[in-house]
Amino acid sequence: MSWGARVKPRPEERSRVPDACAIAAVASLSGNLVPGSGIVEMLKAMGPRYNGLGGGFAAYDVYPDFPDNFVLHVMFEDEGSRREFERRLGEKFRVAFSEEVPTRSGVFEEHPITWRYFLGEGGEGFEERVFRFVMAVDEGIDGAYVVSSGRNMAVFKGVGRPDKVAEFYKVESYKAAMWLGHGRYPTNSPGWWGGAHPFNILGLSVVHNGEISSYGISKRYLASKGYKFIFLTDSEMLSYAFDYLLRVEKLSVDEACKVLSPRFWKEIGNGNEFLKRLRIRYQELHVNGPFSIAVGMRINGDLYMLSLTDRLKLRPLVVGMSDDLFMASSEECGIRAIEPNVKKIWRPRAGEPVLVKVKRSEN
Amino acid sequence: MKIEKIPEFKVLIDESKCIRCKICVNECSFGALRYDKKKNKIVSKDWLCVACLRCVAKCPTGAITITRNPISLSPHDYWTERVRRDIWIRAETGSPRLVSMGTNLNYPSIFDHLLLDACQVTNPPIDPLREPIELETYLGDRSISVHSEDPLGLMIEVPIIFGAMSYGSISLEAQKALAKAAKELGTLMNVGEGGLHPDLYPYGDNIIVQVASGRFGVHRDYLNAAAAVEIKIGQGAKPGIGGHLPGEKVTAEISAMRMIPEGTDALSPAPHHDIYSIEDLSQLVYAIKEATDYSKPVFVKIAAVHNVAYIASGIARSGADGIVIDGFRGGTGAAPQVIRDNLGIPIEIAIAVVDDKLREEGLRERVALIASGGIRNSGDVAKAIALGADAVAISTAALVAMGCTLCQHCYTGKCPWGIATQDPKLRARLNVDEAARRVVNLVKAWSTELKEILGALGLSSIEGLRGNREKLRGIGLDELTLKMLGVKPAGR
Ligand code: SF4
């Protein structure tokens, strides 16, 4: 049985779609969890930046009952794909708990069904196993797509305005230490639910605004390192790029940012041997062309929020801070929408990463 | 008149303009012009004219016109004039025909069937007048860890180097001009297999020295004087063929450079006699690295042949730091015509399949990929890089910048422009500073054009174009060729 909505393109349908967008991100600085309604307000304020063809959210530290479990959020087009997925999952992992992600009826006429699977293990090499499993499912099961695969985090996304997507997934009912949000303005209307942002792999999620001119080579590079490209979007590539640099190559976040948004050779000069080596070795991941992004990630158990632009800053990015919250947004109005009492607002310089450690809830 | 002497060109001299100064007679190195005292006019032996246009350029009154000889052979589209002439020449001499420069046959050019992208609306183009756009290019192994202290390869300021041309095939003046230009541009020139003239040692940081099958002029100081060493396995114009510098060209100076007796033929064997397979290549790579204390990148140059992807993957495993691939259009000082015109494959396809194979095998970061053989303009440079090359090497284009008119008679040693000759009188015609200035200008102009292309593509550095075939579209190419190139058809 099929539900009429598509989760991803088949290989012959894959083509690259440029898009523009609103990005928003908010992280707790006080340890108080942030309700889902906040991130929705941020995006609502930036309505003209999206056209109703994609919206989505990532939430970190969102499952208090399973604080240390990896959880797979998987979209299915039909029952057959779900059965096939669960068969494969059962072969590879022990599942602690699984359920259908609750949704509101009447919001979307057609939609895929999303399930979440809390994995009951962990330990050495576990991430790599999850990674390989996710790649195998995305490439190998036609009607299934893994939308998120990190520890204690979730991605909710779909084809629709972000507030409608939020209504559908009952986003207001969740609280999280960090949220990313996205409203999409694609240049055509591919109806694939998986193609909305955020893009996630393991603990790393990306929302992105821009069009990456060097996409072709970055994609070829990452594909040769085992990453499967299903949607051919910039954000899919960026999530893989960060995962590769941080998890596989073991670079620091700052170093990874210097790979994606390198300084000019004139600035690097002859003096900075390390920056030179960094730029030379990873030249395929120099993300050329306009982008602004917000990235959520978990490193050694801690949560971080990163925002970054290309080195010419051809896309907008504003960040703001209050006692409780740190926010990044395409426009200032997004920040004021969630935090009227914002204390400090600034526009980071081109290519300069802003990395914030999220304060996690004590309980 | 023998049939093969039916002239291809005709020298027309406007007697009303000619002042009988006889400059043209002296300038013609092929002996096609003579002053007839009795008639008081310049007369030509048209069958000796090669259309080099030296006389035209030097005539003070603009009296000379060179045209194709208007006589017509009875038309035949299969047994063309060219085919018939080629047969007559062999019928007369009983020998293979020697030719110069890259093939002049009308093979389809893939470069001319590729188009570049440009930004519109969804993505802003970058204005090279306002924003910095970088062409700096790294040549060498880049698989080394960022925390390593191992020496890096070479940084060049433009993704364009000069291809190998030996002292012997070109004049010392032409070599000096290239060395000067390379230094000014922050790039590299390659001295080929003729040894390194003492005058060029000061340019060592901008020089690639070659180790070819003849091993001419190879010694420890030679290797250490340069920025990089290239092992020459093959050349696009004559893959699988050795070289032959006839004894009469081995002057005292050249004999000293090449370390062979004066007047003896300089024969480069077809294979390296110590390389009969890929494992032998690796030994030579490491022998050179030992001799240079692991301080210099070692490149391996091959001709683009059918199995080029596998050959390149073998070279990438040999310890080499770069692969120079020379397409079938690559130039030559002298090569048997049948070899030049029939062997090898296009550089565009070679680069694409090699880049793919190396990425598939996880070897791409170990080596630089340099494309050569038929790069005519900055559009070709951009396309070669988008297909996967780190840089391109140009030779013919650099000579044309110096004044070469592509008369294709380098093998005669009579280059009227002082480029492909060892004749002291002819060499004196090439002004080193002026030739260097023109070569620098050419590369500067191409660099500006490359920046304009990058800006239109929304890229602020050349690495965003490298291997980025998303920026190319094919026009009029068949599906299989597109697939091999990894390029979509225009409109997709
Ligand atoms: S160079 Fe010109 S003017 Fe002088 S002799 Fe020749 S054709 Fe006449």
Ligand code: SF4
């Ligand atoms: S280098 Fe000289 S001989 Fe060779 S083609 Fe050019 S002009 Fe003719």
